[in-house]
Amino acid sequence: MGGSNTSHSNLKNAVLAFLVPLPSILFYLTFLYHYQDDDPNLLSPVWKWCYNHPILLANIFFFFNVNVLFWLIGLIQSSHWMIDPYWTVIPVLLVHYYANHPLAVENKYNVWRSRIVTCLTWVWSIRLSHNYFRRENWQWGVREDWRFTDMKHQYGKCWWWVSFFAVYLSQQVFLMGICMPMYVIHLENKQLDILDFVGIAICLSGIAIAYFADTQLHDFVSRNKKLKELGKPVVPNLDKGLWQYSRHPNYFGEQLWWWGLVILAWNLGYGWTFVGSLINSLCLAYVTVLVEKRMLKQDYRAEAYQLYQKTTSVWIPWFRSPLIGKSKNT
Structure with a gap:
């Protein structure tokens, strides 16, 4: 029975991990669809704002789809495990987001720079994801980062709300910051x-x-x-x-x-x-x-x-x- 429960939990966490980014992905694809069909000047206020503020939009995606949603899931499961595997996935999502945004500069030099950085990001992500799952015996959500567990014991009853800032909001600062080069490489027309x-x-x-x-x-x-x-x-x-x-x-x-x-x-x-x-x-x-x-x-x-x-x-x-x-x- 123990093995059956473990397999069920592993499958449930795997399905959950694949579903959680869908709100942001579907919203962004909808924006790209509307942009392709309409002149930017004729876009509705919502899509025009998305067009003019790519960085703010990415941060809104992160805040609601990662900070809030992952935090709520972590409270329900009593484990903030999901941010660990997603540390390796979010940069991949961001580099594709920046590369496909309508404001990205399109020229032969920039296309090559974009392709190279995108391929490198995928290699980095696969390498880090492989190490994560190898360490976790190829299972999903078995445990959370030991640092989060230590903080849980440190903050006690306050951990439920402290975790939002310590586990998630701080990750937004780090991840969005270190991924900024993925954004700016799509802004300039310069030969390699x-x-x-x-x-x-x-x-x-x-x-x-x-x-x-x-x-x-x-x-x-x-x-x-x-x-x-x-x-x-x-x-x-x-x-x-x-x-x-x-x-x-x-x-x-x-x-x-x-x-x-x-x-x-x-x-x-x-x-x-x-x-x-x-x-x-x-x-x-x-x-x-x-x-x-x-x-x-x-x-x-x-x-x-x-x-x-x-x-x-x-x-x-x-x-x-x-x-x-x-x-x-x-």
């Missing part, structure tokens, strides 16, 4: 140049580094799980592969991806778009502190992780400190 290819190379490097780092982490966790099942001592810390050069190479790769997009936008004259990635990087720095504190609370790995902290770079990959060779216990 060397700086564009530098940005593309950085994006691809970030995706590759994050993939290999997360795969190495997954293999490490899987091996430890098997050792534990066999009653054997587990390995306290991952310090092989990319993890011997950085304590958080997956975070580093993720940041490279977003900063690569910033370079593409900067090359078009929209350097201010770096603000979104900067805020996201500062937030991830805070998350890094939380993750490392969590590691140090686990007795079996605390000593090894303390040495790891002293000898290994936090984010940017670099050679280990000579201290690593002075301990036979590491």
Whole structure:
């Protein structure tokens, strides 16, 4: 019976996850349909407003379709799991939204830039979605982010309304901010140049580094799980592969991806778009502190992780400190 209930819950959450973005998608497709049939000057006030305010419209979609709807679903299910898989989906939706908006500049240079960024976003999304579901044993909604669970215990009875701001409204600031380069690349008519290819190379490097780092982490966790099942001592810390050069190479790769997009936008004259990635990087720095504190609370790995902290770079990959060779216990 337990397996049957789990399968039913998994199917229900999967169907729910596919249905939740439909209100925004259908509204946007309706807008595009009306725009194709009518002159922009003859559009009704509602469609004319959608035409003139693409950024505000995207934020309204996010507020009602993600913040409000996801929050209500999270309250009903007592789990705010859905924002995690949708972190990988929303940028894909946004890049297609910006690319198909009537105000997007259409020329051969911009078409290529748009296609490249759209393809890169899909690759990034597939990579991150694969890692999410691999970590969750290919199930939907099994658990929420451990940080949300910690905050739930911290805020107690107030969590039901605090969660709206901590889980959802904050995500709107981060996601809409870091995705701004996806908007501005559709505004300018400029031939692709060397700086564009530098940005593309950085994006691809970030995706590759994050993939290999997360795969190495997954293999490490899987091996430890098997050792534990066999009653054997587990390995306290991952310090092989990319993890011997950085304590958080997956975070580093993720940041490279977003900063690569910033370079593409900067090359078009929209350097201010770096603000979104900067805020996201500062937030991830805070998350890094939380993750490392969590590691140090686990007795079996605390000593090894303390040495790891002293000898290994936090984010940017670099050679280990000579201290690593002075301990036979590491």
